[in-house]
Amino acid sequence: MIHRDPPRDAARDLYRRSGGRKPGGPTPPRGEEAGTVKAITSLANPVVKELRGLHLKKERAESGLFLAEGLKLVTDALEEGWPIRTLVHAGRVKDQPLVRRAVDTAKARGALVLETSDEVLTKICRRDNPQMVVAAFAQKIGRLADLMRPEGVWVALEGIKDPGNLGTIVRTVDSVGAKGVILLGDCTDPFALEAVRATMGSLFHVPLFAASLEEFVAWKAKTGIRCWGTHLKGAVDYRTVDWPETCVLMMGNEQSGLPEAHVAACDGIVKIPMAGRADSLNLAVATAVTLYEIRRARLAL
Structure with missing residues (x-):
C-alpha cells in the first residue's frame, strides 16, 4: 500500500499546532495558578484528566502539548528550553536534588507544579509502574x-x-x-x-x-x-x-x-x-x- 501525500494544509498540520504558532509559552490549566506547587490526591482532578488525554492523538493535536515521562526526559527538555505547562512528581521523591531542580526550573518558567501520589501518577501514565516525574511540554516542529x-x-x-x-x-x-x-x-x-x-x-x-x-x-x-x-x-x-x-x-x-x-x-x-x-x-x-x-x-x- 502506498501512502500518498495529504493535501498541503494537512502536511502543515504538525507545524501549525506546534512551533508554527510561536506561542509565548503554554497556557496554565484552567482554574490553576502558574508558577505554584499544589498537592493533589484526587483521581478526578481536571489536570489529571488533561494530562491523561495527552495519550490521545486528538488531544495532542488540539492542545499542542505532549507528555514526557521520567526525570531524564523532563530534565533534558527543561535544559533545552522547551516550554513547559505542567510538571507532576510523586511526593516521596520531592527531596531528591534533581527533582528539586526540575521543580524550581518549572516554577520559574510559570508552569504549574503538582505533588501527588503514586496512584495518581499511575492514572496519568496509564501503567502499573509509573515514572515518578512527568510533564506536559509544548510541541515544536x-x-x-x-x-x-x-x-x-x-x-x-x-x-x-x-x-x-x-x-x-x-x-x-x-x-x-x-x-x-x-x-x-x-x-x-x-x-x-x-x-x-x-x-x-x-x-x-x-x-x-x-x-x-x-x-x-x-x-x-x-x-x-x-x-x-x-x-x-x-x-x-x-x-x-x-x-x-x-x-x-x-x-x-x-x-x-x-x-x-x-x-x-x-x-x-x-x-x-x-x-x-x-x-x-x-x-x-x-x-x-x-x-x-x-x-x-x-x-x-
Missing part, C-alpha cells in the same frame, strides 16, 4: 521553507507509521551528529508517547520539520541540497557513494518503501546489500546503517 541554509546531514522520512521506529531514528540522528529530521506526508505523530520514549531525550536536541513532497522539492531546488534515497531496486551500493558533508537521506515507510514520486525527487538511489534470506531491514536499522556510512569519515572516538 518547524516549517521546512524557513530552513534556507541547511548544513550537515538530514533525514527525510516518507509516511513513517511506527512511533517506535520514528523515535529510534531521531535518537540515531542525534548519535551520529546529523542535523535533523524532515517528516514528509502522513507520518506518525512524533509526540506520541511511544515515539518520545524511543528518542531517549534526543527529541529535545534534534530539530523536526514537516512538509509535503511538493514543499520538499521546492525547498531542495531553492537550497541546492542533494538527496539520496534507499530502495530495494537501487543498483548502487551505499558504501560506494562519495557522500557530501551536506545532504539529505530519504527513507520510505515500513510497508512499501519510497513511492516513485519520491524516488524521482532524489538525486541518487542506493541499496544496502543483503546476504541472507531476509529481503529487507527494519526501517530504523536501515536508516542507522546508512547514516553511519554517510558520517563515517567525520566520526572519531
